[in-house]
Ligand SMILES: Nc1ncnc2c1ncn2[C@@H]1O[C@H](COP(=O)(O)OP(=O)(O)OP(=O)(O)O)[C@@H](O)[C@H]1O
């Protein structure tokens with residue numbers, strides 16, 4: 405079955421004139437185009453949320469304001485015809501694909517959203533001004549499309565956290581919905597920039613997701629003995645009693661269990677990921693690490709080594725050849 409075509413809207417006036425039935429909810433999925441299945445998942449989630457009566461608008465706009473390197477902006481893929489077909493297949497009613505002049509008619513805007521300290525860490529440190537430019541266009545696109553809900557991918561975790569923060573701090577009155585990262589079967593997070601990777605580069609790039617999974621597995625392995633330690637009645641007391649009885653082997657086992665109980669920590673999680681990245685740095689097509697950080701999902705500050713519980717995001721950014729990639733994974737410490 406071929407999907408109903410989406411309406412292509414080129415101007416703010418056309419978007420403004422897009423009507424919806426009374427009571428129908430509108431959802432927006434913002435993109436920079438070169439759509440892939442990660443975007444399709446966002447659009448399908450939006451469609452599911454608003455139902456068949458609702459309206460799904462996809463925006464396709466490569467926002468110059470959020471690019472630092474001119475070369476990155478120039479080579480960013482632009483594939484509007486394929487994007488329209490993908491958006492239609494995923495359930496979009498309309499695609500808003502304005503020109504740069506349409507979005508910024510007076511040139512670069514004088515007044516912008518400032519991301520603040522949270523926008524200066526990690527991605528913000530590597531791409532100065534990126535998050536100010538991103539939030540400025542997200543604010544504009546929210547005003548132009550006036551949705552009830554906007555859908556963002558967890559792959560761009562810091563972006564998602566900042567959009568949530570802007571909407572809350574500045575009372576935008578729109579629901580921000582997060583969509584889990586969609587990956588290729590081998591683990592690589594889908595990204596429009598993946599198309600720049602040659603076969604060898606792609607093999608090296610797999611180290612990003614492998615590093616995150618290694619950290620997740622290290623955490624799970626530490627948590628399994630910890631869970632059984634908690635099931636042993638008496639823990640440390642029992643070890644002492646057994647030593648007293650000369651049952652040295654059993655005491656050693658109990659002490660190992662106690663040690664495992666305290667071993668769950670940020671340093672071990674980071675180390676597991678770092679080991680994979682270090683290996684990839686030695687490949688003939690090397691991975692060049694930008695950052696690996698275990699952060700608090702609320703504000704993207706680094707989690708101190710002493711913290712053993714709570715939600716965390718392990719985030720990584722690296723270059724392979726001329727392509728810069730990011731990925732992250734949510735983790736629960738001490739669960
Ligand atoms: N693999 C993915 N899974 C889920 N959501 C994704 C994925 N890739 C992108 N998205 C989301 O789609 C929206 C648009 O992202 P964007 O157009 O920048 O795509 P992209 O693949 O991240 O491109 P790139 O990282 O190369 O700029 C963002 O909310 C982003 O988080």
Ligand SMILES: CC(C)(CO)[C@@H](O)C(=O)[O-]
Pocket residue numbers: 434435436465467470538541542560563
């Ligand atoms: C949210 C966004 C569309 C703003 O340009 C962009 O940062 C993206 O594609 O993630």
Ligand code: BAL
Pocket residue numbers: 436470560563
């Ligand atoms: N996917 C986030 C947008 C950017 O890289 O500029």
